Amino acid sequence: AQTVTQSQPEMSVQEAETVTLSCTYDTSESDYYLFWYKQPPSRQMILVIRQEAYKQQNATENRFSVNFQKAAKSFSLKISDSQLGDAAMYFCAYRANAGGTSYGKLTFGQGTILTVHP
Amino acid sequence: DAGVTQSPTHLIKTRGQQVTLRCSPKSGHDTVSWYQQALGQGPQFIFQYYEEEERQRGNFPDRFSGHQFPNYSSELNVNALLLGDSALYLCASSLLSGPRSRGYTFGSGTRLTVV
Numbered sequence: 086a087q088t089v090t091q092s093q094p095e096m097s098v099q100e101a102e103t104v105t106l107s108c109t110y111d112t113s114e115s116d117y118y119l120f121w122y123k124q125p126p127s128r129q130m131i132l133v134i135r136q137e138a139y140k141q142q143n144a145t146e147n148r149f150s151v152n153f154q155k156a157a158k159s160f161s162l163k164i165s166d167s168q169l170g171d172a173a174m175y176f177c178a179y180r181a182n183a184g185g186t187s188y189g190k191l192t193f194g195q196g197t198i199l200t201v202h203p
Numbered sequence: 204d205a206g207v208t209q210s211p212t213h214l215i216k217t218r219g220q221q222v223t224l225r226c227s228p229k230s231g232h233d234t235v236s237w238y239q240q241a242l243g244q245g246p247q248f249i250f251q252y253y254e255e256e257e258r259q260r261g262n263f264p265d266r267f268s269g270h271q272f273p274n275y276s277s278e279l280n281v282n283a284l285l286l287g288d289s290a291l292y293l294c295a296s297s298l299l300s301g302p303r304s305r306g307y308t309f310g311s312g313t314r315l316t317v318v
Contacts, residue, residue, distance in 0.1 A: 127311060129312070135306055180306070190259055192248070193246050
């Protein structure tokens with residue numbers, strides 16, 4: 086079974102600085118996707134960034150980037166120029182490329198609470 | 204373009220009762236998945252519906268059942284409620300034939316409290 090581990094229950098960062106959230110996963114699959122989701126107090130899970138396992142290049146979305154190490158099964162999220170609005174719970178998630186009649190379930194980590202100090 | 208809509212937003216039930224939660228997927232999506240998120244934890248997959256059939260199921264007892272309607276909306280039913288069923292229930296939709304990298308669109312969830 087696939088597992089996703091986030092070893093940092095809480096992280097904090099000063100506004101405008103950079104912070105990195107860690108995630109490791111375990112799978113025997115070779116074709117899969119990795120995601121970082123943000124969950125603010127509004128509770129809605131918002132997609133921050135995605136990475137396809139077969140792509141060597143690390144994904145980047147504006148101030149958000151990932152460090153994807155496939156051999157080490159590591160998928161960290163770097164947030165640059167942190168803003169107060171970045172404060173939220175962040176979840177790392179895995180999904181196998183199921184294909185066929187299944188879209189594939191998401192397996193989530195335990196989450197990391199990010200606090201941004203002004 | 205409406206996102207995922209869930210109702211109700213909050214619900215309080217008594218142990219032993221039954222509850223039905225509802226989800227309308229994002230316009231254009233045909234697959235609905237349900238997740239249970241206990242306080243301070245990551246969401247856990249309950250099941251997924253496509254073409255009105257359950258396609259995948261997580262490690263949840265038969266007390267948890269679902270349904271998908273022809274308009275792609277979905278219901279999650281939980282029978283014989285336990286205190287441990289208290290959680291945020293999230294609905295997520297997707298398009299099966301769409302790019303697999305897209306991921307899901309989530310609703311804001313239903314907060315269920317069992318007393």
